[in-house]
Amino acid sequence: MAVPLLDLKAHHEPLHKEIMAAIEQVFKSQAFILGPEVTKLEERVAAYCQTRAAIGVTSGTDALLVALMALNVGPGDEVITTPYSFFATAGAVVRLGAKPVLVDIDPRSFNIDPARIEKAVTSKTKALIPVHLYGQSADMAPIMDIASRRRLAVIEDAAQAIGTEYKDGRRVGSIGTVGCLSFFPSKNLGALGDGGMVVTNDVELAERIKVLRVHGSKPKYYHKLIGGNFRLDSLQAAVLNVKLNYLDGWTKRRQENAARYEQLLTESGAVKKGIVRLPEAVYRASGHQHYHIYNQFVLRVEKRDELIAHLKKKDIGAEIYYPVPFHVQECFRYLGYKEGDFPESERAAKETIAIPIYPELTPEQQTEVVDAVRTFYA
Numbered sequence: 001m002a003v004p005l006l007d008l009k010a011h012h013e014p015l016h017k018e019i020m021a022a023i024e025q026v027f028k029s030q031a032f033i034l035g036p037e038v039t040k041l042e043e044r045v046a047a048y049c050q051t052r053a054a055i056g057v058t059s060g061t062d063a064l065l066v067a068l069m070a071l072n073v074g075p076g077d078e079v080i081t082t083p084y085s086f087f088a089t090a091g092a093v094v095r096l097g098a099k100p101v102l103v104d105i106d107p108r109s110f111n112i113d114p115a116r117i118e119k120a121v122t123s124k125t126k127a128l129i130p131v132h133l134y135g136q137s138a139d140m141a142p143i144m145d146i147a148s149r150r151r152l153a154v155i156e157d158a159a160q161a162i163g164t165e166y167k168d169g170r171r172v173g174s175i176g177t178v179g180c181l182s183f184f185p186s187k188n189l190g191a192l193g194d195g196g197m198v199v200t201n202d203v204e205l206a207e208r209i210k211v212l213r214v215h216g217s218k219p220k221y222y223h224k225l226i227g228g229n230f231r232l233d234s235l236q237a238a239v240l241n242v243k244l245n246y247l248d249g250w251t252k253r254r255q256e257n258a259a260r261y262e263q264l265l266t267e268s269g270a271v272k273k274g275i276v277r278l279p280e281a282v283y284r285a286s287g288h289q290h291y292h293i294y295n296q297f298v299l300r301v302e303k304r305d306e307l308i309a310h311l312k313k314k315d316i317g318a319e320i321y322y323p324v325p326f327h328v329q330e331c332f333r334y335l336g337y338k339e340g341d342f343p344e345s346e347r348a349a350k351e352t353i354a355i356p357i358y359p360e361l362t363p364e365q366q367t368e369v370v371d372a373v374r375t376f377y378a
Protein backbone atom coordinates (compact mmCIF):
# COMPACT_ATOMS: atom_id res chain seq x y z
CA MET A 1 0.00 0.00 0.00
CA ALA A 2 1.43 3.36 -1.02
CA VAL A 3 1.47 6.00 1.68
CA PRO A 4 2.00 9.49 0.28
CA LEU A 5 3.40 12.30 2.41
CA LEU A 6 0.19 14.21 1.75
CA ASP A 7 -3.03 13.04 0.08
CA LEU A 8 -4.89 16.08 -1.22
CA LYS A 9 -7.27 13.92 -3.24
CA ALA A 10 -8.49 12.14 -0.11
CA HIS A 11 -8.55 15.47 1.70
CA HIS A 12 -10.73 17.28 -0.83
CA GLU A 13 -12.93 14.47 -2.11
CA PRO A 14 -15.55 14.68 0.71
CA LEU A 15 -15.78 18.45 0.14
CA HIS A 16 -15.96 18.32 -3.65
CA LYS A 17 -19.57 19.47 -3.98
CA GLU A 18 -19.34 22.10 -1.27
CA ILE A 19 -16.17 23.61 -2.71
CA MET A 20 -17.53 23.61 -6.26
CA ALA A 21 -20.69 25.37 -5.05
CA ALA A 22 -18.57 28.06 -3.38
CA ILE A 23 -16.53 28.51 -6.57
CA GLU A 24 -19.71 28.62 -8.65
CA GLN A 25 -21.08 31.38 -6.44
CA VAL A 26 -17.99 33.55 -6.93
CA PHE A 27 -18.14 32.84 -10.65
CA LYS A 28 -21.78 33.94 -10.77
CA SER A 29 -20.97 37.15 -8.90
CA GLN A 30 -17.98 37.85 -11.19
CA ALA A 31 -16.41 39.63 -8.20
CA PHE A 32 -12.90 38.17 -8.29
CA ILE A 33 -10.82 40.76 -6.45
CA LEU A 34 -11.20 41.09 -2.65
CA GLY A 35 -14.96 41.46 -2.00
CA PRO A 36 -17.30 39.71 0.43
CA GLU A 37 -15.61 36.27 0.52
CA VAL A 38 -12.27 37.82 1.46
CA THR A 39 -13.87 40.06 4.11
CA LYS A 40 -15.77 37.12 5.56
CA LEU A 41 -12.63 34.99 5.73
CA GLU A 42 -10.68 37.85 7.33
CA GLU A 43 -13.30 38.21 10.07
CA ARG A 44 -13.40 34.48 10.70
CA VAL A 45 -9.63 34.01 10.73
CA ALA A 46 -9.19 37.02 13.05
CA ALA A 47 -11.68 35.41 15.47
CA TYR A 48 -9.97 32.03 15.09
CA CYS A 49 -6.56 33.54 15.84
CA GLN A 50 -7.89 35.73 18.67
CA THR A 51 -6.87 38.97 16.94
CA ARG A 52 -8.74 42.20 16.25
CA ALA A 53 -7.87 42.25 12.54
CA ALA A 54 -6.80 40.05 9.65
CA ILE A 55 -5.73 40.97 6.12
CA GLY A 56 -5.92 38.40 3.33
CA VAL A 57 -2.82 38.37 1.14
CA THR A 58 -1.30 36.49 -1.79
CA SER A 59 0.82 34.00 0.19
CA GLY A 60 2.59 33.36 3.46
CA THR A 61 5.71 34.80 1.89
CA ASP A 62 3.91 38.04 1.06
CA ALA A 63 2.35 38.09 4.53
CA LEU A 64 5.90 38.29 5.94
CA LEU A 65 6.99 40.81 3.33
CA VAL A 66 4.05 43.18 3.78
CA ALA A 67 4.22 42.92 7.58
CA LEU A 68 7.90 43.92 7.48
CA MET A 69 7.08 46.74 5.03
CA ALA A 70 4.34 48.03 7.32
CA LEU A 71 6.83 48.07 10.20
CA ASN A 72 9.24 50.11 8.05
CA VAL A 73 11.96 47.47 8.07
CA GLY A 74 14.57 48.41 5.48
CA PRO A 75 18.23 49.08 4.74
CA GLY A 76 20.37 49.39 7.87
CA ASP A 77 17.98 47.37 10.01
CA GLU A 78 18.66 43.99 11.53
CA VAL A 79 16.00 41.34 12.08
CA ILE A 80 16.69 38.41 14.39
CA THR A 81 15.36 35.02 13.34
CA THR A 82 16.12 31.31 13.22
CA PRO A 83 18.45 29.58 10.74
CA TYR A 84 16.09 26.59 10.61
CA SER A 85 12.91 27.41 8.70
CA PHE A 86 11.47 27.68 5.21
CA PHE A 87 13.45 30.13 3.07
CA ALA A 88 10.75 32.82 3.04
CA THR A 89 11.35 33.69 6.71
CA ALA A 90 14.79 35.13 5.95
CA GLY A 91 14.12 35.89 2.28
CA ALA A 92 11.49 38.50 3.12
CA VAL A 93 13.97 40.36 5.37
CA VAL A 94 16.67 40.45 2.70
CA ARG A 95 14.28 41.54 -0.05
CA LEU A 96 13.65 44.75 1.92
CA GLY A 97 17.36 45.48 2.20
CA ALA A 98 17.58 44.52 5.88
CA LYS A 99 19.97 42.01 7.42
CA PRO A 100 18.86 38.73 8.97
CA VAL A 101 20.74 38.00 12.19
CA LEU A 102 20.50 34.33 13.09
CA VAL A 103 20.09 32.68 16.47
CA ASP A 104 20.22 28.91 16.97
CA ILE A 105 17.23 26.74 17.87
CA ASP A 106 16.19 24.90 20.99
CA PRO A 107 16.70 21.23 20.03
CA ARG A 108 13.53 20.18 21.87
CA SER A 109 11.13 22.29 19.83
CA PHE A 110 13.19 23.16 16.70
CA ASN A 111 12.14 26.77 17.42
CA ILE A 112 14.37 29.79 18.10
CA ASP A 113 16.08 29.55 21.51
CA PRO A 114 15.03 32.65 23.47
CA ALA A 115 18.07 32.34 25.75
CA ARG A 116 20.32 33.17 22.80
CA ILE A 117 18.37 36.16 21.44
CA GLU A 118 19.48 38.93 23.75
CA LYS A 119 23.17 38.55 22.84
CA ALA A 120 22.25 39.10 19.19
CA VAL A 121 20.37 42.38 19.78
CA THR A 122 22.25 45.51 18.65
CA SER A 123 21.30 49.16 18.20
CA LYS A 124 20.27 48.23 14.66
CA THR A 125 17.85 45.48 15.62
CA LYS A 126 14.30 46.37 14.61
CA ALA A 127 12.35 43.16 14.87
CA LEU A 128 12.31 39.50 15.85
CA ILE A 129 10.78 36.73 13.73
CA PRO A 130 10.09 33.61 15.78
CA VAL A 131 8.80 30.74 13.64
CA HIS A 132 6.27 28.27 15.06
CA LEU A 133 7.81 25.37 13.19
CA TYR A 134 5.84 22.22 12.33
CA GLY A 135 2.79 23.57 14.21
CA GLN A 136 4.22 24.11 17.69
CA SER A 137 4.57 27.53 19.32
CA ALA A 138 7.95 29.12 19.91
CA ASP A 139 8.54 30.08 23.56
CA MET A 140 6.83 33.45 23.33
CA ALA A 141 7.00 34.73 26.95
CA PRO A 142 10.78 35.34 27.02
CA ILE A 143 10.66 36.53 23.40
CA MET A 144 8.03 39.16 24.24
CA ASP A 145 9.99 40.15 27.34
CA ILE A 146 13.11 40.88 25.27
CA ALA A 147 11.00 42.67 22.64
CA SER A 148 9.35 44.99 25.13
CA ARG A 149 12.59 45.80 26.97
CA ARG A 150 14.49 46.44 23.72
CA ARG A 151 11.51 48.01 21.89
CA LEU A 152 11.42 45.52 19.04
CA ALA A 153 8.53 44.44 16.84
CA VAL A 154 7.68 40.74 16.84
CA ILE A 155 6.55 39.13 13.60
CA GLU A 156 5.30 35.62 14.29
CA ASP A 157 5.84 33.32 11.34
CA ALA A 158 2.77 31.18 11.92
CA ALA A 159 2.70 29.78 8.37
CA GLN A 160 2.63 26.22 9.76
CA ALA A 161 0.67 26.97 12.90
CA ILE A 162 -2.85 28.34 12.40
CA GLY A 163 -4.70 28.00 15.71
CA THR A 164 -1.68 26.71 17.66
CA GLU A 165 -1.85 27.63 21.33
CA TYR A 166 1.06 28.75 23.46
CA LYS A 167 1.30 27.32 26.99
CA ASP A 168 -0.93 30.11 28.33
CA GLY A 169 -3.68 29.31 25.83
CA ARG A 170 -3.10 32.33 23.59
CA ARG A 171 -3.13 31.52 19.90
CA VAL A 172 -0.04 32.22 17.84
CA GLY A 173 -0.24 35.38 15.79
CA SER A 174 -2.07 37.15 18.63
CA ILE A 175 0.98 37.36 20.90
CA GLY A 176 3.49 39.39 18.86
CA THR A 177 2.98 42.57 16.85
CA VAL A 178 1.72 40.62 13.84
CA GLY A 179 1.28 37.01 12.80
CA CYS A 180 1.74 35.64 9.28
CA LEU A 181 -0.24 32.66 8.00
CA SER A 182 0.13 30.60 4.84
CA PHE A 183 -2.67 28.83 2.99
CA PHE A 184 -0.28 26.83 0.80
CA PRO A 185 -2.09 23.54 -0.01
CA SER A 186 0.05 21.48 2.39
CA LYS A 187 -0.83 23.62 5.40
CA ASN A 188 -3.51 22.57 7.91
CA LEU A 189 -5.81 25.11 6.23
CA GLY A 190 -4.79 25.03 2.58
CA ALA A 191 -6.20 26.82 -0.46
CA LEU A 192 -6.38 25.41 -3.99
CA GLY A 193 -3.29 27.42 -4.78
CA ASP A 194 -1.43 30.18 -2.95
CA GLY A 195 -2.81 32.40 -0.23
CA GLY A 196 -1.90 33.91 3.11
CA MET A 197 -3.05 36.23 5.87
CA VAL A 198 -1.63 38.74 8.31
CA VAL A 199 -3.30 38.84 11.73
CA THR A 200 -2.80 41.53 14.35
CA ASN A 201 -4.31 43.24 17.38
CA ASP A 202 -2.91 46.58 16.20
CA VAL A 203 -5.73 48.11 14.13
CA GLU A 204 -3.60 50.99 12.87
CA LEU A 205 -0.97 48.57 11.60
CA ALA A 206 -3.75 46.49 10.01
CA GLU A 207 -4.97 49.57 8.14
CA ARG A 208 -1.44 50.25 6.90
CA ILE A 209 -1.12 46.66 5.66
CA LYS A 210 -4.48 46.96 3.88
CA VAL A 211 -3.23 50.03 2.05
CA LEU A 212 0.11 48.40 1.20
CA ARG A 213 -1.82 45.42 -0.19
CA VAL A 214 -3.16 47.62 -3.00
CA HIS A 215 0.05 49.40 -4.03
CA GLY A 216 -0.19 51.79 -1.09
CA SER A 217 -3.17 53.59 -2.55
CA LYS A 218 -6.00 55.18 -0.61
CA PRO A 219 -8.18 56.43 -2.15
CA LYS A 220 -7.62 54.53 -5.38
CA TYR A 221 -4.81 56.00 -7.53
CA TYR A 222 -3.58 58.26 -4.70
CA HIS A 223 -0.41 56.70 -3.28
CA LYS A 224 0.91 57.73 0.12
CA LEU A 225 2.98 54.57 0.40
CA ILE A 226 4.77 52.25 -2.01
CA GLY A 227 3.11 48.89 -1.69
CA GLY A 228 2.39 46.07 -4.08
CA ASN A 229 -0.31 43.70 -5.25
CA PHE A 230 -0.69 41.48 -2.23
CA ARG A 231 -4.39 40.65 -2.63
CA LEU A 232 -5.90 37.28 -1.72
CA ASP A 233 -8.12 35.95 -4.54
CA SER A 234 -11.89 35.83 -3.90
CA LEU A 235 -11.97 32.30 -5.30
CA GLN A 236 -9.38 31.11 -2.81
CA ALA A 237 -11.18 32.92 0.03
CA ALA A 238 -14.45 31.19 -0.92
CA VAL A 239 -12.72 27.79 -0.83
CA LEU A 240 -11.06 28.61 2.49
CA ASN A 241 -14.43 29.70 3.95
CA VAL A 242 -15.67 26.18 3.27
CA LYS A 243 -12.54 24.46 4.56
CA LEU A 244 -12.29 26.53 7.75
CA ASN A 245 -15.45 24.79 9.03
CA TYR A 246 -13.50 21.53 9.13
CA LEU A 247 -10.16 22.76 10.43
CA ASP A 248 -10.59 21.79 14.09
CA GLY A 249 -11.64 18.27 13.12
CA TRP A 250 -8.59 17.89 10.88
CA THR A 251 -6.29 19.16 13.58
CA LYS A 252 -7.75 16.65 16.03
CA ARG A 253 -7.10 13.83 13.54
CA ARG A 254 -3.50 15.00 13.10
CA GLN A 255 -3.08 14.89 16.89
CA GLU A 256 -4.60 11.40 17.02
CA ASN A 257 -2.24 10.28 14.26
CA ALA A 258 0.69 11.71 16.20
CA ALA A 259 -0.38 9.79 19.31
CA ARG A 260 -0.69 6.59 17.26
CA TYR A 261 2.80 7.02 15.80
CA GLU A 262 4.15 7.59 19.29
CA GLN A 263 2.61 4.34 20.44
CA LEU A 264 3.57 2.29 17.37
CA LEU A 265 7.14 3.57 17.19
CA THR A 266 7.61 3.01 20.92
CA GLU A 267 6.28 -0.55 20.60
CA SER A 268 8.61 -1.17 17.64
CA GLY A 269 11.58 -0.83 19.97
CA ALA A 270 13.27 1.81 17.79
CA VAL A 271 12.54 4.56 20.31
CA LYS A 272 13.94 2.63 23.26
CA LYS A 273 17.15 1.90 21.37
CA GLY A 274 17.48 5.62 20.65
CA ILE A 275 17.57 5.01 16.89
CA VAL A 276 14.38 7.02 16.46
CA ARG A 277 13.51 10.03 18.59
CA LEU A 278 9.94 11.25 18.72
CA PRO A 279 9.06 14.93 18.34
CA GLU A 280 8.57 16.67 21.69
CA ALA A 281 5.26 18.40 22.24
CA VAL A 282 6.74 20.90 24.65
CA TYR A 283 3.41 22.39 25.77
CA ARG A 284 1.31 19.22 25.87
CA ALA A 285 1.09 19.44 29.67
CA SER A 286 -0.56 22.87 29.37
CA GLY A 287 -3.79 21.00 28.68
CA HIS A 288 -4.74 23.39 25.86
CA GLN A 289 -6.34 21.64 22.92
CA HIS A 290 -4.02 23.06 20.26
CA TYR A 291 -0.71 22.56 22.09
CA HIS A 292 0.62 21.25 18.74
CA ILE A 293 -1.28 21.13 15.46
CA TYR A 294 1.19 18.76 13.74
CA ASN A 295 1.49 20.39 10.35
CA GLN A 296 4.47 18.04 10.20
CA PHE A 297 5.43 15.03 12.30
CA VAL A 298 9.20 15.17 12.44
CA LEU A 299 11.44 12.47 13.86
CA ARG A 300 15.14 12.51 14.55
CA VAL A 301 16.68 9.30 13.26
CA GLU A 302 19.97 7.54 12.66
CA LYS A 303 21.01 6.95 9.02
CA ARG A 304 18.37 9.42 7.90
CA ASP A 305 19.15 9.51 4.18
CA GLU A 306 19.29 5.71 3.91
CA LEU A 307 15.95 5.49 5.73
CA ILE A 308 14.36 7.90 3.27
CA ALA A 309 15.65 5.83 0.34
CA HIS A 310 14.25 2.69 1.99
CA LEU A 311 10.83 4.33 2.50
CA LYS A 312 10.79 5.59 -1.10
CA LYS A 313 11.37 2.03 -2.32
CA LYS A 314 8.29 1.01 -0.37
CA ASP A 315 6.25 3.89 -1.82
CA ILE A 316 6.16 5.75 1.47
CA GLY A 317 6.48 9.52 1.33
CA ALA A 318 9.01 11.29 3.54
CA GLU A 319 10.69 14.67 3.35
CA ILE A 320 13.44 16.71 4.96
CA TYR A 321 12.29 20.05 6.40
CA TYR A 322 14.87 21.57 5.95
CA PRO A 323 18.16 20.10 4.70
CA VAL A 324 20.20 23.34 4.57
CA PRO A 325 20.00 25.97 7.35
CA PHE A 326 20.05 29.62 6.23
CA HIS A 327 23.60 30.34 7.39
CA VAL A 328 25.05 27.81 4.93
CA GLN A 329 22.79 28.67 2.00
CA GLU A 330 24.77 29.84 -1.00
CA CYS A 331 22.77 33.07 -1.41
CA PHE A 332 23.46 34.07 2.20
CA ARG A 333 27.21 33.57 2.05
CA TYR A 334 27.68 37.36 2.12
CA LEU A 335 26.28 37.41 5.67
CA GLY A 336 29.62 35.91 6.79
CA TYR A 337 28.37 32.87 8.68
CA LYS A 338 30.12 29.52 8.42
CA GLU A 339 29.45 25.85 9.05
CA GLY A 340 29.52 25.21 12.80
CA ASP A 341 28.00 28.57 13.78
CA PHE A 342 24.59 27.06 14.65
CA PRO A 343 25.20 23.45 15.71
CA GLU A 344 21.63 22.67 16.77
CA SER A 345 20.21 23.81 13.43
CA GLU A 346 22.89 21.85 11.59
CA ARG A 347 22.18 18.74 13.65
CA ALA A 348 18.43 19.08 12.99
CA ALA A 349 19.08 19.46 9.26
CA LYS A 350 21.06 16.20 9.29
CA GLU A 351 18.85 14.10 11.57
CA THR A 352 15.24 14.95 10.82
CA ILE A 353 12.64 13.30 8.65
CA ALA A 354 8.96 14.18 8.23
CA ILE A 355 6.60 11.23 7.80
CA PRO A 356 2.94 11.32 6.67
CA ILE A 357 0.60 12.86 9.28
CA TYR A 358 -2.30 14.24 7.18
CA PRO A 359 -5.82 13.89 8.65
CA GLU A 360 -7.02 11.17 6.24
CA LEU A 361 -4.09 8.85 7.03
CA THR A 362 -5.48 5.50 8.21
CA PRO A 363 -4.22 3.37 11.13
CA GLU A 364 -3.30 0.70 8.54
CA GLN A 365 -1.15 3.19 6.64
CA GLN A 366 0.53 4.26 9.87
CA THR A 367 1.29 0.63 10.70
CA GLU A 368 2.81 0.30 7.23
CA VAL A 369 5.05 3.32 7.80
CA VAL A 370 6.20 2.09 11.22
CA ASP A 371 6.80 -1.45 9.88
CA ALA A 372 8.98 0.00 7.15
CA VAL A 373 10.97 1.96 9.74
CA ARG A 374 11.31 -1.11 11.97
CA THR A 375 12.46 -3.43 9.17
CA PHE A 376 15.00 -0.84 8.00
CA TYR A 377 16.74 -0.78 11.37
CA ALA A 378 16.39 -4.54 11.87
Ligand SMILES: Cc1ncc(COP(=O)(O)O)c(C=O)c1O
Pocket residue numbers: 059060061062085086088089131157159160181182183184194195196
Ligand atom coordinates in the same frame (compact mmCIF):
# COMPACT_ATOMS: atom_id res chain seq x y z
C1 LIG B 1 7.68 28.66 8.10
C2 LIG B 1 7.16 29.17 6.79
N1 LIG B 1 7.26 30.48 6.52
C3 LIG B 1 6.79 30.98 5.37
C4 LIG B 1 6.19 30.20 4.42
C5 LIG B 1 5.77 30.80 3.14
O1 LIG B 1 4.43 30.60 2.83
P1 LIG B 1 3.93 30.51 1.31
O2 LIG B 1 4.41 29.23 0.74
O3 LIG B 1 2.44 30.58 1.44
O4 LIG B 1 4.48 31.70 0.59
C6 LIG B 1 6.04 28.83 4.67
C7 LIG B 1 5.35 27.91 3.76
O5 LIG B 1 5.71 27.45 2.75
C8 LIG B 1 6.56 28.30 5.88
O6 LIG B 1 6.47 26.99 6.14
